[in-house]
Amino acid sequence: MYRFEDCQVDPRQFELRRGGAVVHVEPQVFALLTHLIQHRHRVVAKTELLDAVWGGRYISDSALTSRVKMLRRALGDDGNQQRVIATVHGIGYRFVAEVAELDDGTVDATDTVDEPGIVRPPQQIRYCVSPDGVRVAYAISGTGSPLVRAANWLTHLDLEWSSPIWAHWLDGLARHHRLIRYDERGCGLSDWEVADFSFDAWVNDLELVVNAAGLGRFPLLGVSQGGAVAIAYAVRHPERVSRLVLVSAYCRGRLARARTADEREEAALDLQLGRIGWRHDDPTFRQVFASQFLPDGNRELWDAFNDLQRATTSTENVVRFLDVFAHIDVSTQAPHVRCPTLILHNRDDLRVPRSQAQELAALIPDSELHFLASRNHILTADESAWPHFLTEIRRFLAARPPQAEITADR
Known part of the structure; x- marks a missing residue:
């Protein structure tokens, strides 16, 4: 402040x-x-x-x-x-x-404080069970109209609450909305030991959480590979998604979009490095991920990112996640999105190049693309692009569709 x-x-x-x-x-x-x-x-x-x-x-x-x-x-x-x-x-x-x-510790009676100077609305963690018996954890925080966030790389509802990687995201998104987010199967507070690790299972879990939360029509946010999940859900349920926000997203994973021999070799190498590094529990490999996700981060931020990754899921699951991520392809589904779509992408993102945002904008009808001045894949609280990010989301979501969102809490 x-x-x-x-x-x-x-x-x-x-x-x-x-x-x-x-x-x-x-x-x-x-x-x-x-x-x-x-x-x-x-x-x-x-x-x-x-x-x-x-x-x-x-x-x-x-x-x-x-x-x-x-x-x-x-x-x-x-x-x-x-x-x-x-x-x-x-x-x-x-x-x-x-x-x-200033480091203001003043709080409202309805606020909770996890550590000095950090103020957050409380979150409620709940569970729902998928048809194949997987327990999926989801959390609700904030008040107002709903905003659903599709799960992305290695989430953890509890640890994110005090993480310098994600805490400001939760604060900013829940400031004017009732934020609903969840841990995808295989990580966080959801069940880790699961048989079905497919992309379709992730879309089904989003569907499960939305129904468990009792939502009618709502805006949907997808970050990174969560963007592909959000696209697939929006196409499957056009009557439910009022607006779609895609952040640092892509419609095709590295192997799926590789066209030349060099691109296929680089994609395969990235996947193999991840597999070997995580199987051998080598922190130097996790550091590679940290430097790609947060190239402008400092040592403290990289360590926090590495600690969050390590505590979020098992080594075996990370390998399974990486395999599915590399083969994601919703390029044939994206043209069938029927709601207004905002695409936000960091201009010099090292993990997901801006060409992926341009592809999304070309495929999705009625979409608008805005680049943010950052090299990070995940925006940090202290960079100038962060308030711009919040501004664009607030502007986009404030433009209500003709039929207002319905929240049918059970």
Whole structure:
């Protein structure tokens, strides 16, 4: 959190307060504010602001100027005084007010705190049982309209709650929604010893969780390979999915999309390295994954990612996961998605190249694609793309379909 003059900014809660009162600003204006604060040690170029806030979409200088004017008005500043935001003519802007960084432990009566300074709405962990007898764990947190997140690589409902990899995701997504997420079969709090490890079984488990949660029509979020699961579910149940959000996703795994001999060799090598590394329980191989998922992370973040991977499932299951991931292919299903779709992808993602996002955008009708300024596969809390990510999701989900989502809690 940040404090300057009589203002306080909480990026985690997406909130600006001035004189103790909440000031309502547009999402782009808030993203502009947080980016300027986080880079207050230097002048931020206009091109950087356009990229960070609008994700590379063509926006005129006048649009940026109007957002800066709106931001100054919200902060009690103006173009003449420039006490908070200074214009550097011909270059960009700089945040010049003196800023104090806060670690606020204040909580509402309905909030829970896992460690000092981290505030989260409570989560409820529940179980449902699949037709083949697998116990699948799912969690509900936050309030408001539902948002379902399809499971992705090695989730753990409990450990994610205090993980620096995922905690800010849970906070941000549950801030304005009732977030429903689950551990896919074979990992986390769900059963580890399962016979059916197929892609279809994962789609069936998403179907199981949605029914157990008593949902009617809802938006669906898919991250990484969870995007393929979400696509398959949306095609299978077009009447249930109101909007689809795909983040760092792909429709074809590395082996499925390999076309040349070199691509097939590289995909096979990646799969074999994973198999051998996990079978021998060699931490250096898990470090390869950490550096691909979080190339701009520090040692502490990499260690947290490795610890989460190791505690999430068995070595045998990781090998099975990797085999299925490599062969995923929903390219024939994607054109049959019938709901509005938002595709968010980190521009320089080392794990899943942006060409996969472009393929999704070409295949899925009524889809929009936005690139985020990051090299990480999983966005971290302190990078400038994070508030932009939340802004785009809030904007997209706020545009309600003609028939509002129905939540039929049992």
